[in-house]
Amino acid sequence: MKIPFLKILFVFCMLTFFTACSNDDDSPNETILEYNELSEACKSIIETHFPEATVVLVERKNVPDSDGTVFEVKLNNGMEIDFNAECNWTDIDGNNQRIPYALIRENIIVYVQTNYPEPIFIKGIDKENFGFEVELSNELDLIFDTNGEFVRIDP
DSSP, rough: OOHHHHHHHHHHHHHHHHHHHTTTTOTTTEEEEEESOOOOHHHHHHHHHHTTTTEEEEEEEESSOOTTOEEEETTTTEEEEHHHHHHHTEEEOOOOOOOOOOSHHHHHHHHHHHHSSSOEEEEEEEEETEEEEEETTTOOOEEEEESSSSEEEEO
């Protein structure tokens, strides 16, 4: 009596598990776009600051993320740039590579280069409501206010 019950319970749990995981990548909140469907402003940033890379995926959020992200652009070098509806970047993930400093406020760059000299570099930056979160290659996260002034190291 116990064995059939356990088998049924096991099958039920497995079906529930696989059903819950089956649609993780098929979010109705995202639509795949062709690169040419991006606005000229977004394409200009990509082509100017990532000239050696090619776009491999463009996703449009049907509902913007909390940071305003509407477009997620993935490049063949592993980098990802998120844009809001006006094509201002909201997040740049270098995937352990140096992101283009021309996209970052100069006072943030000066602070990082002064306090964390080479070989440490900025590998990611997020625009947040409070300012900027900067991820360094040594795995430290630095918090800056909206003016780009250093606030603290994120614990």
